[in-house]
Amino acid sequence: MRIAELSRATGVPAATIKYYVREGLMPSGVRTHRNQVDYSEEHMNRLRLIRALLDIGGLSVDAARDVLTVLDTGASTARESIGGVLYALGGRRSPVGRHEEEIATADVEALLAGRGWEIHEDSPARRTLIDVCAALRLLGHADVVAEMDDYATASQSIAAIDLGLVRAEATIERMAETAIVGTLLGDTLLSALRRLAQEHLSRQLLPDEAPVRRRPAE
Template sequence: MRIAALSRAGGVSPASIKYYVREGLLPPGTRTHQNQVEYNDDHVNRLRLIRALLDIGGLSVEAARSLLAVLDTGTLTARESLGMVLYALGERRSSVGESEKETAAADVEALLARRGWRIDERSPARSTLVDACAALRLLGHEDLVAAMDDYADISESIAAIDIGLILAEPALDRITETAIVGNLLGDTLLSALRRLAQEHLSSGLLPEDGPTGAGQVS
């Protein structure tokens, strides 16, 4: 197909397609004549993935390029592929709660020890969790930090579903794409489900006639 057909199939402009090619997100098409380039269904699928990463996942072009490079490697084991995806997702760094960093790091260490989770010290998610705990402590929300084990229980169940979906894929490229989509867009899906569940449960648990104090919710 020509670039106009690819544009219609992928829902982006020809200018965007050329930009994605220049940035290394989309493989170039096959040049058939001096001014003609042909694309195929693989380009359509990659274009849809790029849009999902950028538009829904909110990734920068650089971050998307890193993830897609993992997808294109094609020589890794399933575990190596998942590991590269998790680390390519990076970490959210925050200066909020710097004064609580040491205590927060101890919170996370204790959690990992209790659960027997084998996590590399360089893990971006580990650093993100420390930052989150530090910010929560600074803001006076130690109750959320104390609830980490409850959240970890649920997270382990979710991770088991994630790994099951990855293992169900027959080919490495699909394994890697599932790891990317599952972690990035899956986070968006889980956040939406969490908010929907809160909206649903709040109708029965939270009163409508004023603020609720400690111990008033039954």
């Protein structure tokens, strides 16, 4: 198909498609004549994946390129491929204070040791969790950190579902793509479900009336 057809089929402007090609997110089409380039069904699927990563997953163009590079490079084993995807999806560091970071590091190390989770020291998710715990402590919400093990229990159940879907795929390439979509869009899915559950349970667990505020002693 020509680029105009690809644009109509996906709703992505032709100029944007060309931009994705220049930025290395999408392979070039096949040049059939001097002024004509054809695109295939694979280009259409890749374009839809790119839009999902950018629009729903919220990745920057640079981050999306890193993730897609892992997908395109390929790997010899499923575990190697999934590991590459997960590390490519890792977030940036946001340290909030040396003292809080030291305490938060101890929080995270205790969690990992207690659960027997084997996590590499350079894991982006490990570093992100340290930053989050440090920020929570700095804001006076150590009570949230104290519930981290319960959050980890729920997360392990979700991860088991994720990896079950990955294992069901027939090829390493499809496993990697499923890991990308399931992890990145799955984060958005879980965030939405969490908010819906909070709205539902708030009707049962939180009172309608405002709390009575005590007057300060004179």
